[in-house]
Amino acid sequence: MASQSPAFHAVKIWAPHLRDLFITSxxxxxYILPIVILILAPIGVSKTVEDRAMVRFVLLFLWxxxxxxxxxxxxxxxxxxxxPTSRTVYxxxxxxxxxxxxxxxxxxxxxxxxxxxxxxxxxxxxxxxxEDDAAKVNTLLSEINEKIRTGKSEFTxxxxxxxxxxxxxxxxxxxxxxxxxxxxxxxxxxxxxxLIDDHVFLNPGFLAAALLPFEDKDVGLCGxxxxxxxxxxxxxxxxxxxxxGALYLTRHNFEIRATNAQxxxxxxxxxxxxxxxxxxxxDPKFIKQFxxxxxxxxxxxxxSPDDDNFITRWVVxxxxxxxxxxxxxEDATIETTLGEYPKFLA
Numbered sequence: 621m622a623s624q625s626p627a628f629h630a631v632k633i634w635a636p637h638l639r640d641l642f643i644t645s646x647x648x649x650x651y652i653l654p655i656v657i658l659i660l661a662p663i664g665v666s667k668t669v670e671d672r673a674m675v676r677f678v679l680l681f682l683w684x685x686x687x688x689x690x691x692x693x694x695x696x697x698x699x700x701x702x703x704p705t706s707r708t709v710y711x712x713x714x715x716x717x718x719x720x721x722x723x724x725x726x727x728x729x730x731x732x733x734x735x736x737x738x739x740x741x742x743x744x745x746x747x748x749x750x751e752d753d754a755a756k757v758n759t760l761l762s763e764i765n766e767k768i769r770t771g772k773s774e775f776t777x778x779x780x781x782x783x784x785x786x787x788x789x790x791x792x793x794x795x796x797x798x799x800x801x802x803x804x805x806x807x808x809x810x811x812x813x814x815l816i817d818d819h820v821f822l823n824p825g826f827l828a829a830a831l832l833p834f835e836d837k838d839v840g841l842c843g844x845x846x847x848x849x850x851x852x853x854x855x856x857x858x859x860x861x862x863x864x865g866a867l868y869l870t871r872h873n874f875e876i877r878a879t880n881a882q883x884x885x886x887x888x889x890x891x892x893x894x895x896x897x898x899x900x901x902x903d904p905k906f907i908k909q910f911x912x913x914x915x916x917x918x919x920x921x922x923x924s925p926d927d928d929n930f931i932t933r934w935v936v937x938x939x940x941x942x943x944x945x946x947x948x949x950e951d952a953t954i955e956t957t958l959g960e961y962p963k964f965l966a
Contacts, residue, residue, distance in 0.1 A: 691878040698881035700949045701832040709834045711827035712784070714895070715743040715810045719800035720818035723748060723756045728819040728957055734764050734775045736816065739827040743786040745804035749795035757789045776824075798927050802907050808898050815894045815931075821849070821955040822893075829951035830895060840942025841896045841935040843889035845873050845953040865958035873948065880946040885936075889944065891928035893954045896935070900942070906934060 716736050723729055736744055746761075748754045764773070771779035792803050801815065812834060814827070823829075826844075833842045848866035853859055876886045900906060913930055914921030923930075935942050 691875060693878075694882040695874060695878040698877050698948065700947055700952075701835070701945065703832060704835050707835070709812070709831045711740050711831065712742045713810050714741045714812040714814050714827055714831060715745060715808045715898070716741045716814045716816055717745045717747070717801055717804045717808075718816050718818055719747050719797045719804070720753070720757075721749045721795045723753045723760070726818055728821070730760060730764060731775050731821055732816070732818055733761070734768065734773055735822045735824070735826075737764065737768060737782045737785055737787070738776055738780045738824055739822055740780075740782060740785055741814065741827060742810040743788065743808070745807055746787070746789045747800040747804045748789070748791045749800070750793065751791050754789050754791040761787060761789065796911075796924050798911050798913075798922075798924060801901075801927070802911050805898075805902050805907065808902060811898055813896050813898050813901055815891050815896070816954075817892045817956070819957045820892055823951055823953060825951050826954065829949055830893075830947050832952075833945035833947055834895070834897075836943070836945075838941075838943045839897075839945050840900055840938065840940070841889055841894065841932065842945045842947055843876060843886065844893055844895075844946070845877075845948045845950075846890065846892060847953060847955050849955050849957050851957070862958065869956075869958075876946050877948045880944070884943055886932065886944050886946060888929050888932045889946075891931065892956055894928060894931065896931065897942070900935060900938065901931070909934075 716739075718732065718736065720726065720729065733744070733746070746754075746757050748757060765782070767773035768776060768780050768782055788807055790803060790807075792800050794800075805813070812831065814830075816822075830842065830844050833839045846869045848862065848869050850866070851858060851862045853862070872890065876889075879885050879887065901910075910927070910930060911922060913923045915923060932944070935944060
């Protein structure tokens with residue numbers, strides 16, 4: 621075989637960096653240039669147009685819909701990860717972690733756990749806040765196993781073999797999602813970790829579809845399409861909040877799909893359901909900062925919410941330059957409930 625020239629090696633080394641530079645430059649042109657125009661245009665026309673308020677309104681209107689059509693363009697150009705000829709990643713390669721704080725009051729928990737089990741992951745880790753809740757989960761788990769085995773579960777279309785799925789139930793003594801996740805990570809033995817809220821419902825083939833991006837060794841984090849379960853209620857305000865929640869997640873899907881298609885980015889991968897490499901979240905440095913994140917120059921904290929923002933930032937800044945993917949397909953869609961009025965919507 622003929623030896624490769626130094627020029628070839630140089631191109632091979634610099635090509636990824638040039639690609640990143642091109643993507644970044646394109647993003648700057650798409651987003652920064654209109655902002656500059658918004659700032660400078662009122663100055664330029666102020667001497668010829670009397671109604672300056674109208675000028676500002678028109679410019680903001682143009683900016684708003686310029687941004688929308690840019691996102692729409694990339695939304696349409698998006699393509700999900702397709703199944704390879706030969707798969708190397710399977711549901712058994714993932715551990716599902718479900719942190720929960722109130723099993724008895726959570727009417728969605730049985731369905732959530734059932735649908736996790738029938739996806740046949742390698743393991744399921746349920747972490748509660750109290751020993752009493754852990755005991756309730758164990759009792760419920762026995763009932764769920766029997767229903768799935770006999771095909772009597774209202775959440776399955778028949779009997780499902782979940783014999784190989786390892787389920788562990790633990791408690792932390794602290795009602796803190798970050799602490800609960802960190803506790804469960806100690807027991808993970810699979811390549812992938814799937815973080816799921818206790819009011820999320822998976823499709824039967826969810827894991828098979830959602831894990832496809834990890835066929836690429838460079839992918840470190842993946843999000844999926846989310847839809848809100850409509851609540852049938854006689855209360856006007858409950859219906860209003862439910863619709864607002866549905867629109868909120870619809871906007872999430874639209875924006876993340878578009879920006880991920882544009883430059884591989886995402887403003888956040890929601891922890892309602894997020895899939896991440898175990899080696900990233902089992903790093904002692906990650907765990908230490910994850911449960912001790914503070915804000916405003918370290919004066920306040922540690923934070924309990926916004927765990928998904930922390931995880932997304934950590935992956936984006938990771939020295940190994942992991943890619944972030946968004947699997948926007950029907951099979952990789954999760955259904956979720958949002959807090960009912962007057963409870964907090966998230």
